Amino acid sequence: MPEHNLKIKVASSSTTMNRMTLGDSIDWRRASDHYAFAKAGIAYIYFGMGHDPHHHKSSDLLNNIDQALYIDAVNYIAAFISQLDINDINTL
Numbered sequence: 001m002p003e004h005n006l007k008i009k010v011a012s013s014s015t016t017m018n019r020m021t022l023g024d025s026i027d028w029r030r031a032s033d034h035y036a037f038a039k040a041g042i043a044y045i046y047f048g049m050g051h052d053p054h055h056h057k058s059s060d061l062l063n064n065i066d067q068a069l070y071i072d073a074v075n076y077i078a079a080f081i082s083q084l085d086i087n088d089i090n091t092l
Contacts, residue, residue: 006072047077 030038037044049069054060 006069006076008076047073049073 032046032048034044034046052060054064
């Protein structure tokens with residue numbers, strides 16, 4: 001995995017996510033587009049960036065995005081997916 005400035009947290013339930021983020025009680029399983037996969041019984045991995053004070057507000061603009069963090073996150077996710085693909089090939 002690439003070097004990054006990310007803090008990686010892994011959770012398998014909304015209760016665990018809420019405890020780790022110390023935020024509002026959110027049903028993380030239903031909180032985004034991945035819920036359609038969950039309802040259909042399709043496995044998914046959700047990558048979140050935590051609390052963003054601009055999310056779904058008029059201030060949700062490009063200049064309010066932490067570009068370095070965004071790039072680190074995209075690179076981490078790409079490396080993660082690449083590693084899944086490599087591991088899948090090695091198990092054949």
